[in-house]
Amino acid sequence: MPIYPVKNNTTGERKELNLSLSAYEQWRKDNPDWDKDWSQGVAGLGEVGDWRNKTDGGWNEVLQKVSQVPGSNVKPYK
Secondary structure, three states: OOEEEEEEOOOOOEEEEEOOHHHHHHHHHHOOOEEEOHHHOOOOOOOOOOOOOOOOOOHHHHHHHHHOOOOOOOOOOO
16 A cells, blocks of 8 residues: 655644555545645655566566567566
8 A cells, every 4th residue: 555645734744644545535635734745755665666676576577568569679687
């Protein structure tokens, strides 16, 4: 489940919400004084896989699918 860093625009209070996207959208409607805390970025490390280890997180599967596209020069990492 995604983590959303949020900030209260009135008080400056900050917190992180661990909600589904639909629950987060409802929470935003119910809490208009709060907004995304953009100073925290848009994604945390490790959410998509380990970028340093190209065999982790399904990266090889992605490369395999891309390599099957006609005209692609991409090869899976070995």
